[in-house]
Amino acid sequence: MSAGQTLIGVIGSGVMGSGIAQVMAIAGHPVVACDRDPDAVAAGPGLVGEGRFGLWGAVARGKMTESEAEAALARIDFTTDRDAAADAEVIIEAVPERLDLKIELFRDLDRECPEHTILASNSSGYPVQALAAATDRADRVIGWHWASPPPVMRLAEIVRAPQTSDKTTDAICRLAAAAGKNPVVVKDSAMHWGYVTNRVYGAMIREANAVVAEGIASRAEVDQLMVDSFRWPSGPYGMVSGATTGWEGDKG
């Protein structure tokens, strides 16, 4: 590995994991993208290459050269074998949003990885301290919440649990910034799901739904009012649709 490269392990190569692997490979890091489902492993190179936000689209739009795209793709090892990721300096977990699944994985990774490995979670909102408690390395456990699609969105919500060290936080912020993201460090909470982004987003959706349920305005009217009043790029319902099916004009 050359200077500046960090071996990254991504566990779970679905929608988020494959995009995270793509971003880190473009940033120059070797990536082991591990999924327990052989179909997800087989689909990985296609998603990263030809996917809607993939490398070939970036080449077509002049964002990178063909050889840069080829080199990025070659830096990702898609595999079902988690041992291949065990030596990673940083592991980013992107398995489904189930706390039991994530706790079990963090417990296993803690046993399998060398002492220095940082374990980061792309959970959408579970307390990072619950994952840290499953390990004997709480100082090297952190939340690194990405937004979809990872190649496009700049979000790097870095969630610091009570025992996360400065060294771990700095290392992840540096990696995120060097990959073109905009790290913001927030405090973990044992009480709430959602960190900052999904708590605020959830509150907005709850209130919009209440307004519609009371018959005060339609969804389209709520969206229009919020755009016109606060210069939001889209209203609450437009945001739900953008976050789930992609934003109009996203290119990656």
Ligand SMILES: NC(=O)c1ccc[n+]([C@@H]2O[C@H](COP(=O)([O-])OP(=O)(O)OC[C@H]3O[C@@H](n4cnc5c(N)ncnc54)[C@H](O)[C@@H]3O)[C@@H](O)[C@H]2O)c1
């Ligand atoms: N999809 C989004 O918009 C979005 C945005 C931000 C954060 N997230 C978070 O990212 C995480 C992943 O979400 P996703 O949408 O990519 O899910 P996904 O279902 O697309 O992918 C999850 C992958 O994990 C694999 N997997 C499950 N258990 C595993 C294990 N033990 N080891 C290895 N692989 C395993 C599955 O086979 C699957 O391919 C979730 O925590 C989610 O809340 C999702």
